Amino acid sequence: MGTSTKATLQSFRSNLSAAKLALPSVLTAKNEGDLSVMEFPTSKHEAWKYTRLNRVAKIELESNVASPINWEDFNMVKDAYTFVFQNTTCIYISSDLPEGISIKIGNEIGSADWLSSINESHVAKLNVAHAQNGCVINIAKGVQVDKPIQIIYITDGPKQPNFWRNQLQLDAGAKAEVHIGYFSKDAIDAYSNVHWSVFLKENSHLIMTKIQNDGEANFHFSTENIHQLKDSNFTLNTMTLNGAFVRNDLLVKVEGENCETHLNGAYVMKGNQHVDNHTTIDHIFPNCNSYELYKGVMGDKSTAVFNGKVFVRPDAQKINAFQSNANVLLSDDATINSKPELEIYADDVKCSHGSTTGQLDLEAVFYLRSRGISEIDARSMVVAAFMHDVLSKVASNDIKSYIYQQLAVRFNLHLQRED
């Protein structure tokens, strides 16, 4: 591509292989036609107003031959059922899966295994068009998985494109904890696009934690389509620790009564990093609660976007929906665009939202220094204190330790364990 040629969605796709996963026609039928007339959205598109895609569009992606690696270098959880993808290959599968968990990977997945879950964004459409690998996990009725399930995705090599597509279903009464890590190795200008469709049947219980710790020069797009049926309880923790550019699109459809939804997010950024969290909780049925807490610390020239939509449909009475986004800017050049969007069509609901952005509490920093603590440690303690509540929502101690360790390494942020 010469410098004079404008980067387009079509030029971006020119080196990408077609999907290797067998996908159902409900997904594929219109997809290619839609994409062929699509362009990368610009700031004129509401959902991309503060997230520019020019840098992404310009990457000339090329597949790399991955070299052998030790996946345990990326391990987050001591004792888990683990699956590891390195680029488009699944390189590790736990051999000791118990009764009640079934997992299919890559070409084991038939098109009939995919449940209907449609997302119209260009990111999701690209995923359908180019999905190379992924997994479909089913937790059987009433099964409480005894250990966490861990899925690790490693992007290996410069300009590497990775399109992963996954599905997780919890049958009625099932309970599971799933930890997902996105990492990279020897990669710059790499692009990963991961899609998860998640189905929680009646009275199921799921905690999902995403650790986004991609390399500092990589681009990561993550889409989650969540479907909750009645009496289910869903938690998604989105922990963004690294990456040049990270976009999260979460859509939770609450399709039954008495559900609980928890979305927690933490992002800690520096340099020129950009993170964009777009979340939607769609309350379709009455008597549900949703809680959303996102917190960010932005240093240097980093930028963040938070857009939290909550819909309460006309018949969805007695909904409690709480949303909060709080940010600390460590530098004058860091920016955050935070926007709650509540659309409420029922009358008996309790919704609240709050968005705050502030500087680091310098009085607190001074106080700690006046007791003999160095400025850097004092700042780190105050930042850590700010992040404390959202990080404490991560239930797994292993994952918490992992996050704390990463924050210590990259940001000299020392969090104190309370357990």
Add this chain to the structure above:
Amino acid sequence: MITIKNLHASIEGKAILKGLNLTVNAGEVHAIMGPNGAGKSTLASILAGREEYEITAGEIDFDGKDLLDLSVEERAREGLFLAFQYPVEIPGVSNVNFLRTAINEIREHKGETAMSAKEFMALVRDKSALVELDSKLASRSVNEGFSGGEKKRNEIFQMAMLNPKLAILDETDSGLDIDALRIVANGVNELKTDQNATIIITHYQRLLDYIIPDFVHVLYDGRIVKTAGKELALELEEKGYDWIKENKVN
């Protein structure tokens, strides 16, 4: 211990300290009294190293070191401690954890080895008992949700933990009930040796019944305008500051 010479300081272009002189020797207790807005907290803040103030003239010698050359944390590590008039709340930072970090950073500065967890916990027990600070408060977030009196007690608890050479107590007595006042004063007296010194900023003679000062100074309009023994506090309680203001004119 500390010698302040001709200290002039201003904030946002407004002169607050206007040629302040003060010498405090090891083993001494000094009380500083003076009307609201005289510059008492300003002096304390400058000693602790608050950066908002502009020092326009003067010098401060702290045990042979140029205090104004040291960062906030270096001053603390050299043994200076300020009990704040208004201690901040720091949600999410545990009192004992931050003190442990502080003690170990101070020890590192002095070339000493870190304090063991056991030793530290014993010290916490000891010192929280000294100021009768509920051990639950000791391990909570710094000052979060503490009552006014509990905050002040926590300042003295921290002072006891850090064992400073020079402690400056800025209105530690205000907001304390009679019992707390005695406890805090008792704590300060227990910590007193001939190696350390205390500067007590107060409006009330009451505290000085418990902590007997060697000197009482009146800070007025940015200067120490009168210095005498402990009887001066009684005289001020009786007569107020007007007679000193009048004296000062000549």
